[in-house]
Amino acid sequence: MRILIVEDDKDVSAYIAKGMKEAGHTSDIAGNGKDGLFLATTEAYDVLIIDRMLPELDGLRIIQTLRGAGDPTPAIILSALGEVDDRVKGLRSGGDDYLVKPFAFAELLARVEVAANRRSTSNENGAGQTxxxxxxxxxxxxxxxVKRGGQSIDLQATEFRLLEYLLKNKGTVVTRTMLLENVWDYHFDPQTNVIDVHISRLRSKIDKGREAPFIRTVRGAGYIIDV
Amino acid sequence: MPDAQRQRHYIRSSSFVMAALFTVLCGAAALCLGYFINFFAKDHFVHSTEAVLDSQIALVKMSDMPQEGIQGDYLYHFLDEKGRLPDTVAGDVSRFSEGIIVFDYAGDQRRYAAKIYSAADGEKLLIGFDITRISNDFRLMHIMGICSIIFVMIVVFVSYLISVFVVSGTNKIADTAQHIIKTGDLSQRLDVPSRWDDLSNMAGVLNDLLARIEALMIGVRRVSDNIAHDLRTPLTRMRNRIETLQEKYNDEDHTALLHDADHMLRTFTALLRISRLETEQQRSHFQDVNLKTILQDMITLYEPLAEEKGIRIDHDIADVTVKGDKDMLFQAFANLLDNAIKYTGQHISGGGHISLTAAMQNGRIRVRVQDNGPGVDDDELDKIFDRFYRAEQSRTTDGTGLGLSLVKAVIELHHGSVYAEKSDQGLRIITIL
Incomplete structure (x- = not known):
């Protein structure tokens, strides 16, 4: 995957670029809004990671400009601001996801992969899949x-939605926050790991009598369904 | 605002009451004055006229009968044997007072008040006194009286207009101010139609005040944004370095270090979030949200966790809607439930038990979260919402000590209130929205 990082903090951008390289992705870095917009319009990227507060040109303006020109490249907004109003503004301007600093790299990587995936599956016929x-x-x-090995499994509504989201993003790591945001549809910060209990319940139903777990835990990141 | 309410406002407003009072007092004063002037002047006039006539009669009685005709201010006229008034008088005669008549004399077109004097020989003499001037004055007074009534009515009308103007002006200012308080949108300004009247002048001054507050708020926001940006970024960098090290060495020390850094950042984020909620008062994005949905979603999210700890959650939630932010409300109630799960007495016989109810009470929503944990001492009940407050027995529990402060900030942003009560079992937290 080719990623553009628009971030004025050199340490943060180097940290992201290094992590992306380790995960097998290449990335370009722009240190201000103007350069970022120039690169985003002249080169082809799979995902854009854009900081909100940037010198020269605001991060939201970059996305607005790109969307105005019909560029659908997935964009993830990074921000030190975290209130709802900011999130709403960020998503309204055309951002696909919104991540508040400080973030764990695993969280960003998971979101980048899901965002890139979503674009490519919706380009194919993934959206109509039943x-x-x-x-x-x-x-x-x-x-x-839900069936496993021909045997039907009885799941509760939340368990079903959890499994559905994990399956839709098979092969990519899904973080706990992403599950909260997408399965429960609430942006909030749980003080305890409520999600883990749901996953273990889901596992106990779908892994019944099997050795290897269907949903694998990725330490420090989240969960993945391996393809 | 509906018209009926505005009307009620208008009737109750001080300006209207003042205008009405003014009108009543003005009217009463004008009436009293008019009445007294009229009463005394007429009385005086009648008496003095009568006295003049009586003294003239006495004069005539003592001396000879005067000549018929006009002598100075006096008029003398003999009546015929039947006592009829002469033709020159007969026209327009009115009774003025007991025994006195008033008429316009055809001879000189002047107005006379007259008495009839019966002499000893049976002759009847009409003795008149010229009252033209006084009568004219009287008529003038009459006109002035009518004028003053018209003036009073004009005063009534003008004061009505003034009160309407003042009331609608102040209502408009109050409405806008109310709207600003409700939405927290400080960029709004009051309408200033002109600068000549006091209200517009006041609105202008208030606008300057609003501009100043807005500038200050933006300043505060900028400072806190800068703190967020400038301090969290290096903190994040530190955390990321630790993460890299942790991945490299993958030992317990680095994991603990990463955990500490995360905890520090989480506390910092929570603190910033609370102060932003408190200073910004942003409500412009609020919309109608179903609290029942939020609470039920929250229960389905937390129920497995509670069950795992042997805690039963009972709930009775009414279908209520509230104007607010879905995510913030979820966060606030999740913090309350999370707290209850953390402190509920699992070891108590019968297991842990949390009850959550939401109902309408006196037109407001009342949400109650009750646990059967150890509770909090009476003197600490109001402190649990303070920042970094942690009950003695829970110091060891992992957490930022900001969970309930965040609840309070969120609920107060929604114009609600939250307080804790000691119940016979454990702790009860009541939220009024």
């Missing part, structure tokens, strides 16, 4: 039936 399948597990979105 049947999700990984290995011997199938999930039917219409009949809301």
């Amino acid at each position: 049947n999700l399948q990984v290995g011997d597990l199938t999930l039917d979105l219409l009949s809301r039936a």
Whole structure:
């Protein structure tokens, strides 16, 4: 994947670029808004990571300009501000995701991969898909039936949505915050790891009698369904 | 605002009451004055006229009968045997007072008051006194009386207009101010139609004040944003370096260090978040949200965690809607529930028990979160919402000590209040929205 990082803090951008390199992605760095917009319009990127407060040109303006020109490249906004109003403004200006500093690199990486994935699956026919399948597990979105190895599994509504989200993003790490935001649809900071209990319940149902867990825990990051 | 309410406001307003009072007093004063002038002047006039006539009669009685005709201010006229008034008088005669008549004399077109004097020989003499001047004065007074009534009515009308103007002006200012308080949007300004009247002048001054407050708020915001940007960024950098080291060595020391850095950042973030909520009062994005949905979603999120700890959550939630921010409300109530789960007495016989109810009470929403944990001492009940307050027994528990402060900031942003009560079982936290 090719990523553009627009961030005025050199340490942060170097940290992101280094992490991305380790994860197998290449990245370009722009130190101010003007250079960022120039690179974003002249080069082709899979994902843009844009800081909100930038010299020369505000991060939101870059995204607005790109969207105005019909450029749909997924953009993730980084910000030191964290209130709802800012988040709403960020997403309204055309950002795909909003991440408040400080963040764990794993969180950013997961979001970058999901954002890139979402674009490519929606470009194919992923959006109209009603049947999700990984290995011997199938999930039917219409009949809301889940089967593993031919055996049907009875899931509660939340467990179903959790599994659905994980399956839709199979092969990429999904963080706990992403699960809260997408499965429960609330942006908030849980003081305890409430998600872990839900995952372990889901696991106890779908892994019944099997050795290897279907949903794998990625330490310090989140969960993944390996393809 | 509906018209009926505005009307009520208007009737109750001090300007209207003052205008009404003014009108009543003015009217009463004018009436009293008019009445007294009229009463005394007429009385005086009648008496003096009568006295003049009586003295003239006495004069006539003592001396000879005067000549018929006008002599100075006096008029003498003999009546015929039947006692009828002469033709020159007969026209327009009115009774003035007991025994006195008033008429316009055809001879000189002047107005006379007259008495009839019956002489000893049976002759009847009409003795008149010229009252033209006094009568004219009287008529003038009459006109002036009517004028003063018209003036009073004009005063009534003008004071009505003034009170309407003042009331609608102050109402407009109050409405805008109310709106600013409600939405927290300091960029709004009062309408200043002109600069000549006091109200517009006041609105102008208030606008200057608002501009100043806005500038200060922006300043505060800029400072806190800069703190967020300038301090959190190096903190993040430090945390990231530790993360890199932790990945490299993957030992306990580095994991603990990373955990500490994360905790520090989390505390810092929570603190910034609370102060932003308190200083900015941003409500412009508020919309109607169903509190029942929020609370039920929260319970489904936390129920497995509670069950794992052997805690039962009972709930009875009414279908209520509140104007606010969905995520913030979720965060606030999740903090309350999280807190309750943390401190609920699992070891108590019968297990841990949390009850959550939401109901309408006196037109407001009352949410109650009750646990059967150890509770808090009476003198500490109001301190639990303070920043970094932690009950003695929970010092060891992992947390920032800001969870309940955040609850308070969020609830107060929603114009609500939150307080804690000691119950026979544990702690009860009541939120009024």
